[in-house]
Amino acid sequence: AQPPPRRVRFLFSDTGGGHRASALALQGAMESMYPGQIECDLVDLFVASKVWPFCEAPAAYRWMAARPIVWKLFFEAGATPLGAWINEVLTDMLCGRRYRELLAARPRPDCVVSVHPLMQGPALRALAANDGGTRTTPFATVVTDLGSAHPKWFHAGVDACFVPSDVLAHVALREGLRPEQVVQRGLPIRKAFWRGRAGLGSKADVRLSLGLDANAPTCLAVGGGDGMGDLAAVAVGVAEALGRRPGRSQLVVVCGRNEAVQADLDARAWPDNVRVAVLGFVSDMERYMGAADVLVSKAGPGTIAEAAAMGLPCVLSSFLPGQEAGNVDFVADAGFGALHEHPASIGRTVREWLDKPAQLEGMAEAALAAARPDATADIARDLAKLVLGTRTASHV
Ligand code: UDP
Numbered sequence: 485a486q487p488p489p490r491r492v493r494f495l496f497s498d499t500g501g502g503h504r505a506s507a508l509a510l511q512g513a514m515e516s517m518y519p520g521q522i523e524c525d526l527v528d529l530f531v532a533s534k535v536w537p538f539c540e541a542p543a544a545y546r547w548m549a550a551r552p553i554v555w556k557l558f559f560e561a562g563a564t565p566l567g568a569w570i571n572e573v574l575t576d577m578l579c580g581r582r583y584r585e586l587l588a589a590r591p592r593p594d595c596v597v598s599v600h601p602l603m604q605g606p607a608l609r610a611l612a613a614n615d616g617g618t619r620t621t622p623f624a625t626v627v628t629d630l631g632s633a634h635p636k637w638f639h640a641g642v643d644a645c646f647v648p649s650d651v652l653a654h655v656a657l658r659e660g661l662r663p664e665q666v667v668q669r670g671l672p673i674r675k676a677f678w679r680g681r682a683g684l685g686s687k688a689d690v691r692l693s694l695g696l697d698a699n700a701p702t703c704l705a706v707g708g709g710d711g712m713g714d715l716a717a718v719a720v721g722v723a724e725a726l727g728r729r730p731g732r733s734q735l736v737v738v739c740g741r742n743e744a745v746q747a748d749l750d751a752r753a754w755p756d757n758v759r760v761a762v763l764g765f766v767s768d769m770e771r772y773m774g775a776a777d778v779l780v781s782k783a784g785p786g787t788i789a790e791a792a793a794m795g796l797p798c799v800l801s802s803f804l805p806g807q808e809a810g811n812v813d814f815v816a817d818a819g820f821g822a823l824h825e826h827p828a829s830i831g832r833t834v835r836e837w838l839d840k841p842a843q844l845e846g847m848a849e850a851a852l853a854a855a856r857p858d859a860t861a862d863i864a865r866d867l868a869k870l871v872l873g874t875r876t877a878s879h880v
Contacts, residue, residue, distance in 0.1 A: 486520060486521075489520055489521055489522055489523045490521065490522055490523070490594040490595070490871045490872060491522075491523055491524070491525070491591045491592065491593045491594050491595075492511075492514060492522060492523070492524040492525075492593060492594070492595045492596075492597060492867065492871055493524070493525055493526075493527060493587070493593035493595070493596050493597070494507035494510065494511065494524060494525070494526045494527070494597050494598075494599055495527055495529050495596060495597070495598045495599065495600060495603045495607055496526060496527070496528060496529070496598075496599045496600050496603075497528050497529060497530040497531065497541050497542060497600055497602075497603075498528060498531070498541075498542040498545075499530075499541050499542055499544075499545035499600070500545060500549065500708065500709070500710075500784075501708055501709025501710065501740075501784075501786065502628045502629075502708075502709075502784065502785055502786040503599045503600050503628055504526070504528075505628075505672075505673075505674065505709075505786050506599045506626060506628040506671065506672040506786070507526050507597075507599045508526070508674070509672040509673055509674045509675070509860050510524070510597070510599075510626065510672050510860060510863060510864055510867070511524040511526065512674070512675055513672075513675065513860045513861055513863075513864035514864045514867065514868060516675075517861065517864055517865070517868070518868055518872070521868075521872060522868060522871060522872070523591075525593075527586055527589075528542075529579075529583060529586060529600070529603055529607070530542070532582075532586055533578075533579045533582040533583065533586070534582065535578050535579050535582060538575070538578065538579055546710055549710070549712055549804060550712065552802075552804060552805055553805075555804055555805060555806070556805035556806060559634065559804075559805065559806035559807065560806065562602075562634065562636065563634055563635050563636070563806075568635065568636060571602065571636070572605045572606065575602070575605075575606040576606055576609060579606065580606065580609070580610060580613075583606055583607060583610035584610045584613050584614055587607065587610050587611055587614055588614045593621060594621065594622070594871050595621065595622040595623070595624070595867065595870050595871035596611060596621060596622070596623045596624075597623075597624050597625070597626060597867060598623070598624070598625045598626070599625075599626045599628050600628075601627075601629075601633070601634040601636045601637045601807075602636055604625060604636065604637070604638075604639035604641075604642065605636075605639055605641075607623070608623060608639060608641050608642070611623060619641075622643050622870040622871060623641075623642050623643055624642060624643055624644040624645070624646065624867060624870060625637060625638075625639065625642050625644070625645045625646065626646040626672065626863060627645065627646060627647050627648065627652055627656075628671065628672070628785060628786070629648075629652065629785050629807050629808075629810075629811075630648055630649055630652075630671055630785035630788060630789065630810065630811045630814050631649060631651055631652070631785075631809070631810025631811040631812070631813050631814035632651070632652075632655075632806070632807055632808070632809050632810025632811070633652050633655055633807060633810075634806065634807055635655075635659055637656075637659075638655065638656050638659035638660070638661055640659075640660045640661055640662070640665075642661075642665060643665070643870060644665055644667050644866065644870065645661055645665050645666055645667070646667050646668075646669055646863050646866070647666060647667070647668050647669075648668070648669065648670050648671040648785075648789070648856065648859065649668070649814060650668070651810055651813075651814070653666055653668045667863075667866060669856065669858075669859045669862045669863050669866070670789070670855075670856025670857075670858070670859025670860075670862070670863075671785055671786065671789040671856065671859055672859055672860040672863055673786065673789050673790050673793060673857075673859065673860060674770070674790075674860075675860070676768070676769075676770040677770050677790050677793040677794065677857065678793070678857045678858070678860065678861070679857070680793045680794055680795060680852065680855065680857055681774055681794055681795060683770070684770070684771065684774040687774065687775060687777075690771055690774045690775045691734075691775045693771070694736075694771060694772065694775055695761075696734060696736065696759070696761065696775055697732065697734050697759055699732075700731075700732040700733055700734040700759060701729075701733050701734065701777050701838040702733070702734040702735075702736065702775055702776045702777050702778075703722055703726065703733070703734070703735050703736070703776060703777065703778045703779075703780060703834050703838070704735075704736045704738065704772050704773060704775070704776035704778070704779050704780070704796075705718055705719050705722060705735065705736070705737045705738070705779075705780040705781070705801075706737075706738045706740070706769075706779070706780075706781045706787060707739070707740060707742065707745075707781065707782050707801075708740060708781075708782055708784040708786075708787065709740045709741060709765070710740050710741050710742055711738075711739040711740040711741065711742025711745045711746070712742070712782055713781075713782030713801055713802040714801070714802065714827075715737065715739060715742065715745050716745045716748045716749055717827045718780060718801045718827050718830055719735065719737045719749055719760075719762075720752070720827060721826075721827025721828050721829075721830050721831040722735055722780060722827075722830060722831045722834050723735050723754050723755060723758050723760055723831075724755065724828075724831055725828070725830075725831025725832055725834060725835040726755065726757075726758045726831070726834070726835060726838075727754075727755025727756075727757060727758050728835065729757070729835055729838070729839070731757065732757050732758070732759065733757065733758050733759070733838070734758070734759045734760075734761075735754075735758055735759070735760045735761070736760075736761045736763065736772055736775070736776065737749055737760065737761070737762045737763065738763050738764075738765075738766050738769070738772060739762065739763065739764055739765075740764070740765050741764070741765050743764070746762055746763075746764050749762040750762050769790065770790070770794065773790060773791060773794040773796050774794055776796060777796075777797075777837075777838060777844060778796070778797055778798075778799065778834050778837050778838060778844070779791050779796045779797065779798045779799070779821075780798075780799045780801055780830055780834060781798060781799075781800065781801065782800070782801055782802045782803065782804075782808070783800045783802065783803035783804075783808040783809075783811040783812050783815070783823070784808065784811070785808070785811055788800075788811055788814065788815060789855070789856070789859075791820075791851060792818075792820065792851045792852070792854045792855035792856075793852075793855040793856075793857045794851075795848040795849070795851045795852040795855075796820075796848065796851055797820050797821055797837060797844055797847035797848055797851060798815055798820060798821030798851075799821060799822065799824055799830055799833050799834055799837075800812055800815060800821055800822065800823045800824070801823075801824065801825060801827075801830050802825055803823070814854075815854075818850055818851070818853070818854035819846075819847065819850035820847045820848070820850040820851035820854060821847065821851075
């Protein structure tokens with residue numbers, strides 16, 4: 485008889501959309517690659533702790549992310565040795581007991597995977613306490629940042645630390661991890677992106693299926709799951725620039741969960757020759773990326789990795805100080821985009837790129853070259869080895 489499935493518990497929080505997105509991508513990969521052998525669950529450790537102020541972390545993050553200077557102070561204070569120490573002591577003191585309960589909750593996990601920068605030390609200590617003093621449950625970190633990362637991602641006590649880029653592999657080693665702990669794979673992205681454009685029809689077909697104009701050059705503007713990064717001003721800047729192009733153009737703005745931005749944009753008038761579609765949260769981002777010629781986005785790691793997989797050149801419109809700064813270099817160094825922070829400059833760049841198809845094609849190829857579409861399946865396979873030992877995938 486088949487042994488009961490082994491349980492993998494992902495630790496995350498909705499501080500930004502990327503941690504949950506990566507955990508869900510890995511859960512999907514592991515459960516489909518190892519049916520009946522591995523089952524996963526996700527715990528928002530901050531919210532589930534019910535301990536104030538930790539349980540308010542998602543809302544606090546949204547508030548700070550909209551105020552980059554406040555965010556910069558918070559990020560940098562937490563990265564100092566003193567700040568990091570205070571954070572760990574407070575977390576252990578206030579949340580330690582709840583973390584132990586959550587990590588022991590049935591079905592008890594056979595492997596724990598953190599996809600959050602602040603969940604290494606406290607979770608490792610909680611697991612060790614549950615395991616009778618010395619941790620025996622495997623523990624891995626999957627870093628969900630791309631070109632720069634908070635030092636708290638890296639804890640020398642983990643069994644494996646998955647990083648998406650050369651830069652972060654270096655940071656991991658600098659922060660004291662041993663080379664054999666650091667595994668470089670790529671950023672986990674949803675299965676819908678694994679085959680890139682090959683998973684979709686022609687660009688014209690995708691546009692038609694989304695109710696868009698099949699032939700108009702198309703820009704997609706997004707601001708992460710929460711529609712951040714001054715998305716309304718960015719959209720207006722792009723629409724005005726597209727309006728100065730001869731012929732028809734198209735702008736799709738995905739506002740995510742930001743209803744205020746969506747309502748603001750819905751109420752506006754647009755240039756006659758620009759078709760503007762304003763949308764809320766979409767669950768098929770791969771189709772919108774597949775319909776676009778250019779992406780405008782804040783420098784979110786998930787969105788950048790997805791755009792790379794879809795071969796989509798990026799104008800980066802802003803970045804969060806600290807963890808998103810290196811994402812700008814990641815895109816620029818790979819040659820599939822550039823940072824332009826002013827709406828007029830963003831619009832001008834989109835227009836210039838759309839008017840130079842050969843340059844755009846070169847950038848699309850550079851994007852594909854930087855993509856790691858196999859990252860999710862690769863990490864899932866590595867994690868499976870941690871949790872199953874020698875048992876192997878039944879299909880991939
Ligand atoms: N996203 C989505 N639908 C939307 C807006 C965003 O599925 O309407 C997804 C997007 O595809 C990406 C994630 O949300 O996977 C955003 O992650 P990113 O790291 O770019 O930014 P964050 O929201 O974490 O700041």
